[in-house]
Amino acid sequence: MAAVLAMVARGCGGVWRRLRQRCAVRPGSGPFPRGERAVACNARGGMMSAGKSGLTPWIPVVGLEIHAQISSNSKLFSGSQVQFAAPPNSLVSFFDASLPGTLPVLNRRCVEAAVMTGLALNCHINKKSLFDRKHYFYADLPAGYQITQQRVPIAVNGSLSYSLCIDNKMSQMVTKTVRIKQIQLEQDSGKSLHDDARSQTLVDLNRAGVGLMELVMEPDMCCGEEAAAAVRELQLILQTLGSSQAVMAEGQLRVDANVSVHHPGEPYGVRTEVKNINSIRFLAKAVDYEIQRQIEELGNGGTISNETRAFDSKLGFMPEPNLPPLILYDAKSLPANMNHQQVINIDWIRERLPDLPSVKREKLVEQYGILPEHSFTLLVWQQDQNCNSRHSNEDGLPEFFENVVKQTQMKPKKVIGWILNDLLSYLKQHSLTVKESPVSSFLLADLLNLLEKKEISSTAAKQVLAELWKGKGKTPLETVKEQKLELLQDQKELEQICQAVIDGQENEVMAIKAGNQKVLNKLIGLVQKKTQGRSNPVLVKQLLEKKLSE
């Protein structure tokens, strides 16, 4: 293939494709065999059967390498802005283009983000870490090396707890832990655009030099679902910290999975790498597919080989001579005469860490008595929200829920149903963020109060809500009044309606009298219909029963 390399002109369109995917064993976008049963998750710690032919069980082992783009105004070693989808090569400093004589200058914000992330993931923060050059020739790596932390990374030996449900049942959640080997700071590369028609490779350096945290997770997982759950939790933590926006679709969170299988009691098998996975859903599928593939391959007498590793093994490292060791301090080691603008104090950062998702969930469960799985839905949905809106610290679903609870007499346990069922489904249906909801927490609380005071039935409440979604600026009470949805307070009127229903349904009355109590529900329904949902079903039932027994 002839390839002419050129810098992309501003405004040049096209589809981006990472060439390095070609090195991957299984390209990130390969077709997924239809109808192939994904490997069942063995969240209980079970083993995998090798399918029809398998007699000895297989144990799959999954480890992850995750690149999280640091959320910062400027790049890791230069003053260029960081911005998604800017015109090609519009955010490139002399250093980013590796002009001769330029030198890296470490961005304090990126270091703080890595320290924050390290602390949140229970890591040991190295007070002295070092930068290295990792050499390889690639068009979107202008210097011919990437500055990374090969020898002594900024954070090591951490852990991440995540939960997942067994057999897709929300009620059966288990919590697992994956060890974090290390977190290292490193530069992102640029992007190559391959124009096959004209045999050209175009290079966009906007992303070159953006700060990344590479998180290496030990192979403590055993299926796609576990990997997905771990990444989802990590994503949530990063977004809570604000250390990364972690939007997978924008490449702010990129996952490589190492997969191998082995028999119990035997050493780990040869691992392969599934690279550049860009959605959580695909991560689960890709990992399970690779496990299944390896099991089948080995079952058929084949072997697993790792092309990616062979490619990597020749790469050389060298200390980055232009950056002194990165020294961090804690309260104890902080020198008295040091300018505080020039030092990073780990303890200072630790004290200011926000509540992590796990703590937030615990608090929600404890404070409001909601179910743990509901706390997950609240937080996970907040995360999905952030993916769309890219405002990682905005008030999300948990805050909405808490605000409703504050403003209503209804018990939180009942409120959560309205949030998770009614609000959530509406927002999902219309692809709205919590902030964009036409019904504010105040309005919803107002409505729930009417329900709680028995001024309207729950059927009516839903009708009111449907009206409120239209966002016409009316209060729930106004809507109730307008549509005459308030509960019938006049007992005589209700009795008359009940009587009318009984009189009109001779067959049903006979059935009930014959002992078929189920039919009573039909009568209740008819009363509700006649009253347009304005009757209190409990009261209606009492009245009907009374009349039928007369």
Added chain:
Amino acid sequence: MLRSSLRQVSAALKEGRVTPTELCQRCLALIKSTKFLNAYITVTEETALKQAEESEKRRKRGQPLGILDGIPIAVKDNFNTAGIETTCASNMLKGYISPYNATVVQKLLDQGAVLLGKTNLDEFAMGSGSTDGVFGPVRNPWSYSKQYKEKSVPKSHSEDEEYNWVITGGSSGGSAAAVSSFTCFAALGSDTGGSTRNPAAHCGVVGLKPTYGLISRHGLIPLVNSMDVPGILTRCVDDAAVLLGSLAGHDPKDSTTIQDDFKPFELPDLPDVSKLSIGIPKEYHAPGLSSEILSLWSKAADLFKNAGAKVVEVSLPHTRYSIVCYHVLCTAEVASNMARFDGLEYGHRSDVKDSTESMYAATRREGFNDVVRGRILSGNYFLLKQNYEKYFVKAQKVRRLIANDFGKVFGSGVDILLTPTTLSDAVPYTEFIQEDNRTRSAQDDILTQAANMAGLPAINVPTALSERGLPVGLQFIGRSFQEKQLLTVAKWFEKQVQFPVIQLEEAERHDNGVFQHQKSASFS
């Protein structure tokens, strides 16, 4: 006027005895008539005259930017200069116009200096002769001096000047030749293993390599990042102190510069060395050291003794590993630093376009000379995963031992080390090129390189003329960041030895000013 020192000419500018434009024009004229030296790659006549004009306005207004305002200077062509070609004497960067100024260049311009041009060097500063650049070798001005012609040429079998001209040393040979031939008052060089001090010694000028981290490297195209230092070439030690004062200090763009403020200093008029302890490292009595230089070295030690200083023999036992250690560290960093020259973003790009890889290969083959390619090859070998521990890590450890040697000596009470700068005086070009670059560099760097390994400040002070009428210099090595003490000693020594001024026909023709510091007595 052209032959006076920077401080003297600055005084003349201040008093209005000469204007910046006149000075600039005279320098430009001399550059033209000494073009055969090949000291300059680019002469920036137009911008220089403009800068001189600006300086003149400031001086007329009585608002000069300082001592450097209106002073013509030259810069080695491995420092980035905005809008002016920066080539590193390589095909790879021929025609490359940098969009920014190196910090040191910016500092000089900010203080009103007039940039005359970019000086010649070995390609990417890899060499010790200034003979291996794509623009051809630099000729040592002393080859054309009355002193050399009188002493050397009659002994030669050939009358042909072409055959007898001697090299400048390198790699900052262009800068040394420019200062030596009076075409500028100061020049920037770079010093990684001796590249400022070595040509300074051969060209009879002062060459200062400051402490690593004292002057910004931002914009200096690197050879070995962990050893590179911008170097200062001047006619006398006082001038070096002036330049140092205007260049030193923290640069936010170079994270390896020290944070502490640097206070510019003036050197005492009558330096006192009687309370000092001067160390004579015995390992610098190296194989190949000429008897002439050995005897000068010993006379110099006597001068200090006679002045009341304590002179002690000291040992730097790991010096002998310095060359091989340097070879590994240098080539490894070179391999890494040169990786960026792939023809994509800037510089030469080959027409070969069968594939990306073949384009890379052809670009680098066409762009780099054999010396550069050879070093890249060795460096990549040392950086291979299986070799890294064996070579690179070991070399780093040896480097630490070399640095520790100095630490011990200075810790024992020695203030300054006195050594030769070079093994001999400059050799004729024809002789020099008999050996390859690697052998030459290994031989020539032997006395200068250890200071780079340890990051210490060191200075060449022109000392005497050899029997052949060529300059010989001695080197002083000081403690880290103790430039003031180092320069004070150097100035005292300079006063003692009264190094003769080069008698260069071209310069004399262009210079009708008063010959300020003609020396009759010489130290030999």
